[in-house]
């Protein structure tokens with residue numbers, strides 16, 4: 001145990017895959033959104049996650065809307081749900097999708113939420129669950145959700161492993177793990193999210209033929225993650241040629257974090273399918 005170990009001095013010995021959970025003080029808008037909007041979008045803290053319940057539109061809210069008073073984000077959220085019946089769940093019941101369950105996408109470690117919000121905006125009939133333990137990131141994401149009026153995002157402020165453990169079997173179509181904490185020092189590799197037991201948990205919640213999209217700009221993490229995935233009996237690497245891992249998949253949205261190019265290589269994009 002060393003002083004730059006994030007669990008230094010803690011009783012709890014579980015390997016944390018993330019660093020700080022709080023940064024600079026939130027703006028008053030962000031703090032308000034954490035108080036009022038986040039509870040409406042949050043994955044329940046405990047117990048099995050029922051996706052139908054989680055994505056059910058909130059009941060109409062009578063206060064704080066249209067009265068000219070201070071904005072009430074929770075009421076605004078309810079208003080979006082009332083005014084936009086064709087967006088979100090209602091659109092998923094369209095004849096094109098028949099009675100199939102809507103697509104469900106999990107983004108692990110969404111940072112400030114730029115990718116999550118961009119994807120949710122581009123795919124309004126898909127359900128997105130974003131998980132991030134860094135409060136400032138969650139708050140930044142909430143502001144974007146409110147600005148864009150998105151109804152198809154649910155959030156968990158915490159560890160994605162806790163969410164994966166509670167998702168239903170074969171419930172998820174796609175998991176994004178984009179530029180996860182690289183833990184470049186050898187003594188910290190055990191903190192990396194991509195570990196065989198975590199892949200076991202993911203395979204339980206992924207539908208057959210579902211995908212995991214992983215990107216990193218750290219060479220060693222890319223190689224180690226690739227090895228862990230290909231050794232797993234349920235994952236198949238989808239690359240056929242070098243361009244497949246050198247170029248982002250269609251529709252990728254680069255975040256400000258990615259643009260900082262903090263790693264030691266150009267981004268490596270790995271796509272895996274469950275068999």
Ligand SMILES: C[S@@+](CC[C@H](N)C(=O)[O-])C[C@H]1O[C@@H](n2cnc3c(N)ncnc32)[C@H](O)[C@@H]1O
Pocket residue numbers: 017018019108109110111112131132133134137158159160161177178179180181182193255256257258
């Ligand atoms: C380097 S940042 C990248 C953020 C974002 N994906 C992007 O590309 O802009 C990695 C993020 O993953 C989060 N993270 C790390 N371990 C996590 C876990 N177990 N569950 C959820 N998020 C996690 C961290 O808090 C951090 O915000």
